[in-house]
Amino acid sequence: MSDTQYTQDHEWVRTEGDLHVIGITDYAQAQLGDVVYVDLPGVGRSFASGESIGEIESTKSVGELLAPAAGEVVEVNDEVAGDPTLVNSAPEADGWLVKVRFTEQPALLDEAAYRELTA
Amino acid sequence: MTADAPSTAAGQEPAAPQRTPLHAVHEAAGAQLVDFAGWAMPVRYGSDLAEHQAVRERAGLFDLSHMAELRVRGAEAGAALDRALAGRLSALELGQAKYTLLLADDGGIVDDLIVYRLGEAEYLVVANAGNRRAAADAIAERIAGLDATLVDETDETALIAVQGPAAAAIVGAIGLESEPLEGLRYYRALEAVFEGEDVLVARTGYTGEDGFELYIAAHAAEDLWRAIVLAGEEHGLALCGLAARDTLRLEAGMPLYGHELSLATQPAQVGLGRVPALRTKGDFVGRAAVEAGPAEGAPVLVALTAEGRRAPRAGYPVLDGGRVVGEVTSGALSPTLGRPIAMALVEPGSANSDSLTVDVRGTQLPAAVTQLPFYTREARA
Numbered sequence: 001m002s003d004t005q006y007t008q009d010h011e012w013v014r015t016e017g018d019l020h021v022i023g024i025t026d027y028a029q030a031q032l033g034d035v036v037y038v039d040l041p042g043v044g045r046s047f048a049s050g051e052s053i054g055e056i057e058s059t060k061s062v063g064e065l066l067a068p069a070a071g072e073v074v075e076v077n078d079e080v081a082g083d084p085t086l087v088n089s090a091p092e093a094d095g096w097l098v099k100v101r102f103t104e105q106p107a108l109l110d111e112a113a114y115r116e117l118t119a
Numbered sequence: 120m121t122a123d124a125p126s127t128a129a130g131q132e133p134a135a136p137q138r139t140p141l142h143a144v145h146e147a148a149g150a151q152l153v154d155f156a157g158w159a160m161p162v163r164y165g166s167d168l169a170e171h172q173a174v175r176e177r178a179g180l181f182d183l184s185h186m187a188e189l190r191v192r193g194a195e196a197g198a199a200l201d202r203a204l205a206g207r208l209s210a211l212e213l214g215q216a217k218y219t220l221l222l223a224d225d226g227g228i229v230d231d232l233i234v235y236r237l238g239e240a241e242y243l244v245v246a247n248a249g250n251r252r253a254a255a256d257a258i259a260e261r262i263a264g265l266d267a268t269l270v271d272e273t274d275e276t277a278l279i280a281v282q283g284p285a286a287a288a289i290v291g292a293i294g295l296e297s298e299p300l301e302g303l304r305y306y307r308a309l310e311a312v313f314e315g316e317d318v319l320v321a322r323t324g325y326t327g328e329d330g331f332e333l334y335i336a337a338h339a340a341e342d343l344w345r346a347i348v349l350a351g352e353e354h355g356l357a358l359c360g361l362a363a364r365d366t367l368r369l370e371a372g373m374p375l376y377g378h379e380l381s382l383a384t385q386p387a388q389v390g391l392g393r394v395p396a397l398r399t400k401g402d403f404v405g406r407a408a409v410e411a412g413p414a415e416g417a418p419v420l421v422a423l424t425a426e427g428r429r430a431p432r433a434g435y436p437v438l439d440g441g442r443v444v445g446e447v448t449s450g451a452l453s454p455t456l457g458r459p460i461a462m463a464l465v466e467p468g469s470a471n472s473d474s475l476t477v478d479v480r481g482t483q484l485p486a487a488v489t490q491l492p493f494y495t496r497e498a499r500a
Contacts, residue, residue, distance in 0.1 A: 010120050024120045030151070033362055034168040036452045037428040055480070056120065057430060059167050059451060060362050062480070063120045088166070 004092070006114035007068045012092055013108055016099070019074055020106075023096040024056060024063065024087065027118045032058040035087040040065075040076040040097060047071060049104065054097060056087060065097055069106035075099040139184035140277045140337035141344055148358055156249035158185035161360035171366050171454040173357030174326050178283035180347055181359050187251035188276045188334065189244040189258060193267030196240050202403055203261035204232065204244075205386070205395040211236035216306040216323055220386055220394050221246075221254055222405025226413075227382035228389075230254045231374065233323060235308050243319070243334070244269075245278075247376045261404055277340030281347055282330030282367075284496075285354035290331045292350040293343070295320065300331075313343055325364065327371025327494055366451050369460065372422065372492030378433055378448045379420055379462055385413045388464070389420040390491065418445050418464035422493065423475065423486040428452055431461040431477040431484065438476045438483065439469040447477060453493060459484070460493045 004014045010028035014021045029035065037057040047053050047067045054065035076098050080086045086095040109117065136159040139145075145152060150161035161182065163170060173179045191200060197209030206219035215236055221229040230250035235243040246254035251273060259269045281290050291300050297311030297320060308321035316339040324330035335343050348356065365375070374380050379389050386394050386409065395409045425431065431450035436443045445465030453460040461477065469475060476483040 028120050033151075033163055034166050036168075036430070039429075057428075057452075059171075059366060059430075059454070060162070062432070065120055 005108035005110060007108060009066050013068060019099055019101055021096050021099050024091055026091050029088050029091040032063055033060050034058055035084040038081055038084045040081055041073050043073050043076060045073045069102045069104045071100045071102040073098055074101050139182055140340035141182045141184060144341055144344055155361060156185060158248055160185055163360040163362045164358040167362035168454050170357050170359040170363035174283045174328055174359060174367055175455055177355035178281060178285040178289055178351055179357050179359035181280040181364060183278040183280050185248035186278050187246040187248060187273045189246060189255055190270045190272050191242045191244060191267055192240060194240050195266040196242050199262035199265040199267035200242055201400050203258045205403060207396040207400045208234050214307050214309055216308055216321060221257055223382060224404060226385040226405045226408030228380045228384055229257055231376055231380055250376060275337050277335050277337050279333045279344060280324055280330060282324045282326040283328045286330040289347060289351045289354055289356060293346040325373055326367040328496055366454055369449050369451055370453055370455055370494035375449060385409060388413050388417055419467050419470050421463055421465055421470050422489045422491045423461045423463055424489050425459040425484050425486045429479050429484060430459055431479060436478040437463045437465050438478060439472045440474050444469040455494050
């Protein structure tokens, strides 16, 4: 059983102890095209479920990073802010966006359910 | 993540999108296809930034078969087009091309066009895909009563563009039977033969680079495409989609129908005041309105640049000293310049303002007025 789960909004959520790392899926980056700018929240920011906590801009469109549950930002990926192409080249690895502490349980899809969503 | 729709669509049609003669080639090449003006078109094959850069530095290959080809023939074809369109097409030499406008009675822009003169009594009018019917209907109606007929050949015609500094070397190596391409000047076209098929080779484009646009019968499109891909290998030719085409034309300061141009804008508002041939020909549809000029206070097109990496995008408000004075019509983070660029329609009083900002989803991005184009190949060389 993978410790990575997914949202309906094409984000992945990986559990690391009591924290969660969030990024956008390979499917999402392919839909966006070349990412040229990533705007990430400040560390310590609290957010509500469904709130937009970041923006991923490509040449043709803007994607919002939506919080899958309420929580607080613990860490952001400064490397991806400096080199947004990481979102395209390694969306589910080095292109991670934020690390958060959820204050409620997010409703997530397992890999099979997510694959079905994007099939 | 949620993403807004790609901002390429000029018009939407509910039916399943039409396929170009190169559809199978695009699918095999892994293109991401989108519905653009009722056609399934490649938006990108891989990285749109890499495709953009290939055109600036080497060469790119585009399928533009969605564009509308309208052939106008007849002894009075030139006079008929002089009446129907804003330019003086009867004055074109054989093989000459001209950028022109199709205007409404009130001077609004129905479409922007390239017109080629192919014979004494024969012209090819190339219209935007989204305006195919509007352009064909308006021209047919306006030329009625003269010895000229219009035939819409869009579905039987493929249009393939090769753009970039290596374009001439590539098109010169595909085995065309033609006069030497070196002698073909910008905005000129010649008729050639490719593997037994007639092909119109035009030195035109929409990227700001040297390049060619090739018109050929739909059934021969795949062979021509493959020959160009093969000849382009040693030159680093890239397959390019509409995303790269849009950023290339924006950098080159070229307007796009549905963005800078619309029925609500007169030519003078968008820097095309010299397109209508007011001095050199008689009446044409829209003439009186163009002579009267745009309404007092009508917005004008400005070019904007900004610092940073955030793109102003179509529809974003433009403010002057905090007051909304217009909106962005096209914008992007310029791949070549590495900074935000945009075109916007703003109140004339703000066209030279040094206090403009673009509202980028709630953040005010300071924007400086500049001159078009943002990019010229001469400046880069």
